[in-house]
Amino acid sequence: MSHLQNSLTLRCLPGPARLVLTVFLIAVGLGYLAALVQLHVQDSRSGTPLPTVADVILKYTGKQWLDTAPPPPVSQLEKLIMGPIEGAPWNGTGSMAPAFFHKDGAGFKREYEQADPETQKRLMAERNGEREALRLWIRTPDEQRRAAYEADRFVPPPQAAPTHITPDYRHPDGAIKVKSILNDRCARCHAAGAEQENYPLETYEQIAKYLVVPPSIEVPPGGGWVAVSTPISIEKLAQSTHAHLLSFALLFSATGLLLALTDYPPLLRYILAPWVLLAFLADITLWWLARLSDLYGPYFAMMIPLTGAVAALGLTLQILLTLFHLYGSKGKTVLGVVLLLLALVAVFVYAQQIRPALQAKRERLANNPPESAQPSPPAGLAPKTD
Known part of the structure; x- marks a missing residue:
């Protein structure tokens, strides 16, 4: 045996x-x-x-684990429109800010690249003004918010009104055409027959579900485990x-x-x-x-x-x-050479592909926090210099 x-x-x-x-x-x-x-x-x-x-x-x-309370929560729509212009996924879990800039479908990128430096600054300020106007509208109580949307006429608080905004979206008296902004920047892709028709944004009722603000997070004294997602x-x-x-x-x-x-x-x-x-x-x-x-x-x-x-x-x-x-001694030698070659290939792939990708991801996360708005131009739209 x-x-x-x-x-x-x-x-x-x-x-x-x-x-x-x-x-x-x-x-x-x-x-x-x-x-x-x-x-x-x-x-x-x-x-x-x-x-x-x-x-x-x-x-x-x-x-x-949180020691202090995080910033106040915002609605999903605000998070999306005020997200980073570059570096975040172009979807409902990332950022929709590019829709106001190089993905507006209205030639912003071409106009920006052909403009002089002063015009470039104005264009960026106007598009950021659109986003800021929508943020102010989103934070308005629901009754006034609905009325402003239906009338396409939102009067922001004087002390908070954006100083720059695309002229087509401002009434002569300074009121802002929020419905027109939403139609041009959002509903053009989120409408019946459009690319994102499964997530329609053509009416106030359709938009309202994305205006809900999550409850604030309460952190126990001294810190603790807090549900955040x-x-x-x-x-x-x-x-x-x-x-x-x-x-x-x-x-x-x-x-x-x-x-x-x-x-x-x-x-x-x-x-x-x-x-x-x-x-x-x-x-x-x-x-x-x-x-x-x-x-x-x-x-x-x-x-x-x-x-x-x-x-x-x-x-x-x-x-x-x-x-x-x-294997015996000869087979072990051959096997060792094969494993060494595989290890060298792995090191090469890590050095040439994986490590740069990890570094780029870390830099992207550092430069574009998910919750922050980025007023700088998108990649590929660098300002002209004299």
Whole structure:
């Protein structure tokens, strides 16, 4: 029996079978790297290679630790029109400010590029004046706001009225044509038959749903975990759990089983063979504990990156140890060269593509905070100099 147990190792397989296992394990490693890229794209909010602990807590609990109250909340429409001109997604979760500038559909970009410096300043001031006028209108009580929209005549407070605005949108007495601005800047894309007809903005009733201001956030004395966004939905979490359990459970069972069929010391195999699968199950358990526990959710979420790191370390060890078990000294040398070449390719891709992209994302986030309005010209519309 002992002889039979010692013979049941992957080294005993024919060469073609070991080659298949080699390609399989390398593919698993590359696939896991691709999963990390997807994790960055989906959840990293700060320009870091992987989501931070704060990103993970926000995803699963919708909470942030705050010491002081954040700025007062604003409506979605105000957030969109006063968002950054460049650097934010051109959609309902980013910024609609470009609709007042280079994406206005009315030739602003061409006019701006052909203008002299003084005219460029005036054009920027007028378009920012349109946004400021809409912000003042949005903050008006609903009854007056509706009346101003229907009459296309909004009289802003004298001390707050924008000094510059596109002449076509100002009445002779100084009142502002807010409905005309909304029609030209927003409804042209959000109308029946237009590109964004599923989100119509042609009537006050259609616009009103985006004028609701969220409740102010109250921060406990001394700071605390405060709900600032909507966490991942139970439905989406269930779908993700289902997909991960069916796919990764089989994958990690396979890599663990392959390691178990090597000739490394039994204690090492007992520990490392089920390592990744156990860490993976712990990771998913923490997803649900973080999502469902209102009081302790952030603390459960803090442990998710740890279980992820444990799983990644275990998978790396499983792949490398199994690969080097498959071959003799010559095969190990060839395998080492292949892995070295793959590592060099990874370093090159990181240096040439990933690192510059991360740096650009960090700079974009630093220069264009989501809530801020940017009065400077859009990229590609640099002011002329004499």
